[in-house]
Amino acid sequence: MSNDADLEYGPTPPGAKYEHTDIDPAVGYKFGLWLAVSMVIGAVIVYGTFVWLERAGNARDEVRTFPVAAGRVQEPPSPHLQAQPFKDVYQLKTEQRSALHGYGWIDKATGVVHIPIERAMELTLQRGLPARQSGSAAPTMVVQDSSAGRTSAPR
Secondary structure: OOHHHOOOOOOOOOOOOOOOOOOOHHHHHHHHHHHHHHHHHHHHHHHHHHHHHHHHHHHHHHHOOOOOOOOOOOOOOOOOOOOOHHHHHHHHHHHHHHHHHOOEEEEOOOOEEEOOHHHHHHHHHHHOOOOOOOOOOOOOEEEEEEOOEEEEEEO
8 A cells, every 4th residue: 555545644754653644743752751740749649648647546545545555454444344154154054954953942932932843743744734624625727927917817
């Protein structure tokens, strides 16, 4: 292809060292210079902000007193974490077992006591359970919970 066929861009001057259809080199150099200047200005702003915030934080830390560093240990607010959860569960189970298998007062003033579960079952078997009268009809509807709320269903 000859230079005459490239009419859209115009003729290439004799002795040209670059293609004239590309960007003007002066524009590229100016852009690169301004890009470098803006990067330096941005870096100075970021560094200056960092130094300013660091000084402000150090000044604030000097004023603040930390309780542990000053030797004052404060109790954290409730609820407290369990220091030994397995020991706590063991103590709970031991207390429940002693309540189920031992005698003790519930209300001494009224004379209410608790008895071991085995003895309570024996007494219940001896005395019998209260039963429904033979003439009463069993309910035909049952109230149940569902995703739609409380509903009644036939038995």
